[in-house]
Every structure is written in structure tokens, then in C-alpha cells.
Amino acid sequence: MRARRGGRTVLHDVRLAVARGEVCGLLGPNGAGKTTTIAAALGLLAPDAGRARLFGEDPLLAADAIRARIGLVPERDGLAGWMAAADYLQYWAVLQGRSLGAEGAFALLAEVGLDTAPPGMPVARFSQGMRRRLAVARALVAGPELLILDEPTNGLDPRGRRQLLGLLHHLARSRGVGVLLCTHLLEDVARICDRIAVLVEGRTVAEGALADLLGAADGRRYRLRLGGPVPEGAAAGDGGALPVRVLHGAGEEALVELGAGIAPETAWRALLFAGWPIREVRAAGGGLEALYLSLTEPGGRRGHDAPADSDATTNVAVPGGAAS
Numbered sequence: 001m002r003a004r005r006g007g008r009t010v011l012h013d014v015r016l017a018v019a020r021g022e023v024c025g026l027l028g029p030n031g032a033g034k035t036t037t038i039a040a041a042l043g044l045l046a047p048d049a050g051r052a053r054l055f056g057e058d059p060l061l062a063a064d065a066i067r068a069r070i071g072l073v074p075e076r077d078g079l080a081g082w083m084a085a086a087d088y089l090q091y092w093a094v095l096q097g098r099s100l101g102a103e104g105a106f107a108l109l110a111e112v113g114l115d116t117a118p119p120g121m122p123v124a125r126f127s128q129g130m131r132r133r134l135a136v137a138r139a140l141v142a143g144p145e146l147l148i149l150d151e152p153t154n155g156l157d158p159r160g161r162r163q164l165l166g167l168l169h170h171l172a173r174s175r176g177v178g179v180l181l182c183t184h185l186l187e188d189v190a191r192i193c194d195r196i197a198v199l200v201e202g203r204t205v206a207e208g209a210l211a212d213l214l215g216a217a218d219g220r221r222y223r224l225r226l227g228g229p230v231p232e233g234a235a236a237g238d239g240g241a242l243p244v245r246v247l248h249g250a251g252e253e254a255l256v257e258l259g260a261g262i263a264p265e266t267a268w269r270a271l272l273f274a275g276w277p278i279r280e281v282r283a284a285g286g287g288l289e290a291l292y293l294s295l296t297e298p299g300g301r302r303g304h305d306a307p308a309d310s311d312a313t314t315n316v317a318v319p320g321g322a323a324s
């Protein structure tokens with residue numbers, strides 16, 4: 001979909017799919033359009049072109065029905081600090097036009113690991129980790145099919161983060177709920193996401209199974225430096241008839257992944273034949289951080305950034321006479 005905010009287009013081409021039972025990470029630099037994407041998915045913003053589909057419906061036309069099937073965990077939790085957790089969940093259920101009962105509230109608290117907290121303790125005395133779990137429990141009150149979480153592990157210590165991520169993964173698998181995790185924390189993504197979508201300046205530059213996108217683990221991902229722009233039609237994710245999948249192409253650099261069973265030399269010859277002005281081929285290092293940096297910094301210039309742990313690259317010879 002495409003959408004405008006403040007008089008300018010902020011979502012140009014966003015593609016994102018979350019299936020039941022899977023955890024999908026929505027990644028991208030500040031201002032990339034993650035929050036706007038979610039607003040459009042919830043029917044809070046009308047796209048100018050294309051459309052969002054949730055559960056097969058248009059959120060603009062069926063906003064109430066769709067929101068009833070979604071549990072949202074915003075970055076700022078807005079919990080009622082003066083209430084005990086079980087009372088708060090029941091109160092929240094009433095606001096949603098539902099009835100939860102004390103038993104239902106305790107069952108939810110147990111599901112998110114808050115059943116050991118003293119029953120009458122006001123939420124204001126909860127730790128950050130406990131608050132986040134309660135916010136997840138609140139999102140579960142309506143029995144959602146999709147959970148959307150905005151930076152849920154911000155401010156948590158390593159153990160709290162680990163526990164919350166474990167909970168989200170468990171909810172996806174045990175309840176079959178789809179989980180959309182908006183985050184900047186690649187470690188979190190690597191730990192629990194099945195799929196990722198990376199947004200850059202309002203465009204999805206990569207979307208797919210994490211394992212596929214990290215194909216470099218078996219030496220299949222390469223960074224190409226070109227003597228001109230990436231040829232037309234070689235859009236991200238669509239290599240067409242080429243022997244590679246173009247993960248990212250911008251300016252004079254492209255990140256490609258070899259097709260199954262294709263030898264690198266064969267791929268480079270085919271690309272040269274297709275008019276790609278290849279100057280240099282480098283084996284891209286593995287790891288999510290390397291992938292993220294490649295996708296979000298098109299020119300590959302990192303200024304004075306610290307090097308990514310797994311971003312080692314190796315020069316590879318371009319086949320006979322190609323690197324002119």
C-alpha cells in the first residue's frame with residue numbers, strides 16, 4: 001500500500017504478511033514507516049493506493065470487527081497503576097464489552113507468568129518486566145488472532161527480555177496467534193522471529209522467512225559493486241529469470257542470493273550477459289546484523305559505525321575480463 005502523512009508520501013510500497021502461529025519481525029530505521037504501517041493495518045489511516053487486508057477484510061470497512069481480533073501492546077502501556085492485576089484485567093474486559101471473571105483473569109495471569117505476584121499488589125509496584133507481561137495479558141483478554149507489539153522489550157534487563165520473548169514465542173505456538181513484533185533489536189528478532197519484513201523509507205526492501213534471508217550462512221549471499229545502476233526490473237526480492245534473487249539493489253550496489261544449486265561463476269556470467277555492469281563481487285558475511293546493514297544502508301557506506309560482528313567480506317574474482 002501507499003500512504004501519505006503531513007502532506008508527503010511516507011509509505012510507498014509496503015508488503016507484509018503475518019500468518020497464524022508465526023512470529024514476524026517488522027524492522028527498519030527510525031522514521032521508516034513501521035508505526036504508520038500498523039496504523040493503516042488497524043484502519044486508523046486510509047492508504048492512497050493499495051490496501052491493507054487483515055483476516056481477508058479491509059480494515060477501513062470492518063475496523064471494529066478487525067480490532068476485536070487483534071491484541072495491541074503499545075510501547076507506552078497505559079496500565080492503571082492503582083489496581084491489582086486481576087482486577088485490572090477484569091476491568092479491561094468490561095471496557096471491551098466482555099466478561100472475564102476472577103478465574104479468567106487468574107488464568108491469563110498464569111499464562112503470562114504473573115501468577116506468583118502477590119494478588120493484591122497494585123500495578124504501580126510492578127517491575128518493568130511484570131508491567132510488560134501484564135500488557136500482554138491485557139492484549140489477550142479478547143482472545144486475539146494477531147498480537148501486535150511495539151518495541152516490547154525496551155527497558156527490560158537481559159533476563160526480562162529473554163522471558164518476554166520466550167512468552168511471545170510460546171503464545172504463537174500454543175495459541176496459534178500471529179505475532180507482529182516491531183523492534184530495532186536484531187537480537188530479539190534473531191531469537192524468536194520466523195519471518196521478517198524490513199522497511200526503509202516507506203518501502204519493504206526485504207520480506208520472507210528469516211532463514212531464507214540469512215542464506216549467506218551457506219555462502220549464497222553476495223554483494224555486487226556495479227559500474228552503473230542496478231538494471232531495471234531487478235526489484236528487491238524479484239530476480240525474474242536471473243540465477244539470483246535480488247535482496248536489495250540501490251545505486252551501484254546490489255545484495256543478491258544465489259539460486260538453489262547455482263554456482264557463483266555461473267551466476268556472474270549470466271548477470272553479465274543480462275547487462276549487469278559488475279565491477280566487484282564480495283561474499284557477504286552472514287548474520288542478521290550484516291543483512292540489516294546491507295538492506296538499510298544502500299550505499300554500503302557506514303561512516304564511523306563500529307563494524308558489524310558478522311559482516312566480514314571477502315573479495316571474489318569476477319569471471320574473465322568482466323571487471324573492466
Ligand SMILES: Nc1ncnc2c1ncn2[C@@H]1O[C@H](COP(=O)(O)OP(=O)(O)OP(=O)(O)O)[C@@H](O)[C@H]1O
Nearest residue numbers: 005006007010028029030031032033034035036037
Ligand atoms: N502525523 C504525522 N504527520 C506528519 N508526518 C508523520 C506523521 N506520522 C509520521 N510521520 C512521518 O512519517 C514517517 C514514518 O513515521 P513512522 O512513525 O511510521 O516511522 P517508524 O518506522 O515507526 O519510526 P520509529 O522507529 O522512529 O518509531 C516519518 O518520516 C515521520 O516523520
